[in-house]
Amino acid sequence: MCEALGIPFEYDQGEGALSPAAMAEPPAWDRARAAVAFTETARHLVHRLKYNDAPEAGHAMARMMLGPGRKLIASCDALVPVPLHGRRLWKRRFNQAAVLAQAIARHSGKPMLHDVLVRLSATRSQVGLTAEERRKNVRRAFAVPPETRPAIEGKAVLLIDDVRTTGATVEACAAVLKAAGAARVDVLSFALVLTPAQLHIEG
Template identity: 40%
Template sequence: MSPGQALAPLIDLIFPPRCPLCGAAIGSAAGLCVDCWNTLVIPGEPCCASCQRPFGDAMPEGGTCAPCLADPPRHGGIAAGTLYNDPSRKLVLAFKHGNRIALAPMMAGLMVPKLSFVDEDWVLVPVPLHRWRLWKRGYNQAAELARQIGKRTGARLAVDALVRRKATRSLGGLGKLARKRALSGAIAVHPGRKAVLKGTKVVLVDDVLTSGATSDACVSALKRAGAERVVIACFSRVLDEALDIA
C-alpha cells in the first residue's frame, strides 16, 4: 500500500469527498453521486460500424452512417465514453481548465469499456498541446487520460509521440476547409518516436471529440509514420443528433 492510499481514509474524514457536479457527499473522490451518474449519456448499440455513431433501431447491425459513406474516415473507429451534454461539459471544463486532475481516473474509467480490444500490443498517444499552452496549463489533459487507460489496459504510453509545432486558434465556428487550413502543418510525429509507431496499433486519446479536425490531423500524421491502425478514444463526443437516440 502506498503512502497516499494509507492516508486516504484520514483525508476523506477531514475533507469529505463531494460530487464534482452537484457537490453532494459521495463515498469516493473518484466518482459522482448516483443522480449525476444518471445524467451522463453513454453511447451504445446499434451504431455505425465505421465510426460508432449511435443509430436508431431502424438501422441494421453492421451498417455505415451517411457521413462515413460520403467521406470514409482514415481512423479505425471511435471509442467515446459519453456523449457531450451539459454534465459531461462541466466535467471536461473542470478537468481541463479547473485543474481537477483527480477526475482523470473516473473519466478514463468510462472510456476503457469501449476499448476492450486494447492490450499491451497497443500504443497510447495523446493529442498534443502546443508548448506554450502546456506551460500555461501545467498539464496535458489528454495525456492524463492516456496514463489512466494504460494502467487499466496494459497498453504502452507514448506521451510525446505527437508534437504541435504551431499554436492554433480555436476551431469553433470555422468551416471544414478553414479548420483544415488552420491545422495545416500544426501536428507532426516526433522524429524520435517514428520507430515506436511503425506497424503499431495506436489509440489516439483526447478529452472531447467535436468536429474531428484535430483528430484527423493527428491520424494523418500517425499514418504517415507507419501506424497500422489508429482508433480515436475520447471521454465525450459531440453528436447532438444522437442524444435523443441514446
C-alpha cells in the same frame, strides 16, 4: 453505431455497419468510440479537468472510457494522447488528453507514448469555428519526429482525446501517424458532440 465514426444509429444495423457520413467521407482513422455524448454533465467534467486543475475528474472520465473503448484498447499496441503546443502546455501546466491516456494505460497495462506525436504550431482555439475552419486551423499542426517513428511503424495506435467535435484534430493526428508508418489508428474520446449546434464548445 457506425464502425468508423462511432455515432449512434436509430436502430441496430449490425456489427461493422458504416454510416452514410463515413461512406461519403472516410476518416483518416479506422475506428472511433466515445464514452458519452457531449451533454451538460459531460461538459462539467471536461471543464473541471481542463480549466479547474481537477485530476480526479480525469480519472473518472478515463474509467468511463474503459468500457466503450475495450475492443480498441485490447487491440492496440500503444496509447498516444493528442498533444498540446508547448506554449499552451506551459500555461495550462498539463495536457488533459495525456491525463486520460495515463489513467487508461494504468488500468489496461498498455504503454503510453507521450513523445511520438508533437504539435508544431500554437493554433488558435477551435471554439466557435465551423467544421471547415477547424480543419484549416489544424492542418499541418502535428508531426511525428523521425527519431520516434520506429515506435509506431507497423503498430496499432489508439489516439486519446477528451472531446471529439467535428473530428478535425484527430483527423490531422491520424493522418500524420499513418504517414509515419502506423498500421492502424483508432480514436477513443471521452465525449462526442452529436449536433453541429454544439460547435462552440472546446474540442
